[in-house]
Amino acid sequence: MPQLAQRVGRAKPSAIMVIAETAKQLKAAGRDIISFSIGVPNFLPGEHVYAAAREALSHDSGQYGSNRGSDALLDAFLKHIQALGFTGYGRMNLSIGIGAKQVLYNLAEALLNEGDEICFAAPYWTTYRDIADIVGAQANVLHCGPSQHYKLTPEQLDGALARRPKVFLFNNPSNPTGMVYTREEIAALAEVLAKYPDTWIVTDDIYNSMVFDGLGYHNFVFARPELRERLIFVDSVSKTYGMPGWRVGLIAGPESVAKAVTTLNSNHITSVPEVITAAAVAAFSGPQEIPQAKCREFAGKRDIVVAALANIPGLVCPRPQGAFYAFPDISAAFGKSHNGARIENDVDFCAALLGAKGVACVPGSAFGEPRAMRISYTCPTAQLEPGLARIAEFFAELS
Numbered sequence: 001m002p003q004l005a006q007r008v009g010r011a012k013p014s015a016i017m018v019i020a021e022t023a024k025q026l027k028a029a030g031r032d033i034i035s036f037s038i039g040v041p042n043f044l045p046g047e048h049v050y051a052a053a054r055e056a057l058s059h060d061s062g063q064y065g066s067n068r069g070s071d072a073l074l075d076a077f078l079k080h081i082q083a084l085g086f087t088g089y090g091r092m093n094l095s096i097g098i099g100a101k102q103v104l105y106n107l108a109e110a111l112l113n114e115g116d117e118i119c120f121a122a123p124y125w126t127t128y129r130d131i132a133d134i135v136g137a138q139a140n141v142l143h144c145g146p147s148q149h150y151k152l153t154p155e156q157l158d159g160a161l162a163r164r165p166k167v168f169l170f171n172n173p174s175n176p177t178g179m180v181y182t183r184e185e186i187a188a189l190a191e192v193l194a195k196y197p198d199t200w201i202v203t204d205d206i207y208n209s210m211v212f213d214g215l216g217y218h219n220f221v222f223a224r225p226e227l228r229e230r231l232i233f234v235d236s237v238s239k240t241y242g243m244p245g246w247r248v249g250l251i252a253g254p255e256s257v258a259k260a261v262t263t264l265n266s267n268h269i270t271s272v273p274e275v276i277t278a279a280a281v282a283a284f285s286g287p288q289e290i291p292q293a294k295c296r297e298f299a300g301k302r303d304i305v306v307a308a309l310a311n312i313p314g315l316v317c318p319r320p321q322g323a324f325y326a327f328p329d330i331s332a333a334f335g336k337s338h339n340g341a342r343i344e345n346d347v348d349f350c351a352a353l354l355g356a357k358g359v360a361c362v363p364g365s366a367f368g369e370p371r372a373m374r375i376s377y378t379c380p381t382a383q384l385e386p387g388l389a390r391i392a393e394f395f396a397e398l399s
């Protein structure tokens with residue numbers, strides 16, 4: 001028999017999908033399930049996005065488009081990133097992909113040779129590990145536990161960069177922790193980055209529209225403009241505009257990198273469809289009330305989650321300030337039992353919680369932090385308090 005390629009063996013099925021699938025099956029079997037597992041926004045884009053897509057459909061050329069993204073989309077994205085604080089970028093600094101996920105794969109192919117080192121903080125978005133594995137890069141994972149609010153310190157970064165990794169991958173606001181780096185924290189990390197000119201910097205900041213408490217979104221290039229020549233900013237319409245299924249991601253970075261990604265596109269995807277492009281243009285350049293309202297709504301939900309978790313003895317949750325995730329430390333439950341089921345770790349905890357209380361959360365080990373679990377609070381507000389009450393009950397029943 002011929003064998004599959006080794007890289008397939010290195011790719012693991014997503015732990016998030018495993019929990020979500022179990023929850024779905026229990027629901028289909030009639031169980032009352034509250035799902036805190038999937039990280040997708042619970043809202044649809046504005047009517048102007050659908051109108052633009054319908055209009056584009058009515059005169060779609062049916063042809064291949066630009067490998068880099070259409071000029072209209074690149075111009076809309078330029079305005080969008082300018083509003084975020086990125087100045088001095090032109091079309092040649094940009095390129096497109098089928099969502100931020102595919103953009104990140106393209107970047108890995110563009111920047112990493114087999115055996116090169118890529119470093120990133122844990123907790124991390126699960127796909128970072130998989131990307132490193134698939135392109136055959138060495139991942140140096142920098143553990144940032146609950147006591148440091150899951151945030152990378154300048155000292156940790158300095159230690160990692162002293163090894164001269166090829167790529168430093170950074171995510172702010174964070175999936176899975178909901179942490180947001182302040183202007184001062186970004187500036188302190190940027191100082192360290194400036195010392196190591198041989199490392200590419202990739203900032204995956206697709207939750208940049210969801211920052212609470214007036215913290216604002218900050219990037220290393222705002223603090224240290226010279227980092228622009230080796231920093232790639234990754235964005236997407238998925239979370240900001242409630243468009244995860246439309247699959248549009250973009251980068252802004254040095255021309256050489258944008259060109260490399262565009263060349264890879266010419267081999268991988270050719271282009272993004274015209275209808276989707278028109279929808280993305282409308283999202284970036286149309287009214288921004290929906291993302292703003294959603295940001296306020298998620299901040300309110302965060303308050304509900306944090307207040308409920310604070311009342312559970314033994315559970316510790318650093319306060320999230322962005323995205324739509326909370327990442328409580330559940331390790332106080334390890335070594336205990338629930339209805340005779342022993343809980344040794346986060347996977348046991350999430351399985352027992354789902355089985356006993358019908359609440360689906362994702363084990364932290366999926367994100368490189370086995371002491372915690374991820375709560376995604378995009379569900380309707382009416383499910384939030386009952387779901388959290390069931391977690392509290394579960395904790396209280398541990399012996």
Ligand code: PMP
Pocket residue numbers: 039098099100101102125171174175204206235236237238244248249
């Ligand atoms: N980066 C992070 C941190 C994410 O959470 C996600 C989606 N869950 C992505 C990238 C991928 O987003 P997209 O839908 O644009 O592929």
